[in-house]
Amino acid sequence: DTGVSQNPRHKITKRGQNVTFRCDPISEHNRLYWYRQTLGQGPEFLTYFQNEAQLEKSRLLSDRFSAERPKGSFSTLEIQRTEQGDSAMYLCATRDAPSATNEKLFFGSGTQLSVL
């Protein structure tokens, strides 16, 4: 168990460019979440997968954002036509099948995006 892995750790891009981030979950975890965190704020929910199915997407999420989880393994988050307001830490979190005592999320180290 190597934990949740996110790549890249840092991404600097120019406004208008597309970027893609990758998340590799803990192998037996079938639930995967993407969050975004800006300075001084807590993680903000973006989207959630159960296996390969995307079950929920934040209403605040622009249609420039898209996420996939092919075959229920790794996940990618793509931002098209990036804007300066997209600058944030993008966090991936996973969790095992739910139970009454297993609500905790395991987070990766995040991808820090800077849009110039």
Added chain:
Amino acid sequence: DQQVKQNSPSLSVQEGRISILNCDYTNSMFDYFLWYKKYPAEGPTFLISISSIKDKNEDGRFTVFLNKSAKHLSLHIVPSQPGDSAVYFCAASRGTGGFKTIFGAGTRLFVKA
């Protein structure tokens, strides 16, 4: 619509004393509450949790108290240690299953040696 609120952005405590971090929530449907700890350049890590059927959960130096009628929970750290200096996030979720976890804005704890 901030469903989970941490009204203190920062807290400074002397080593060995008690640290008390507070959290309020508005959604009465939440039934599971968690605290996460975050160091710079790392993702949050789980610290302690409590189900809504309980009012206290203890794990070593960390205790979480839940007051459902007031929709308030608190995290007590005693004794505080310099290594506890980090940002602490309060979080809440609804039901077992895939429901998203909602986080507060965090409280930065400084433990002075």
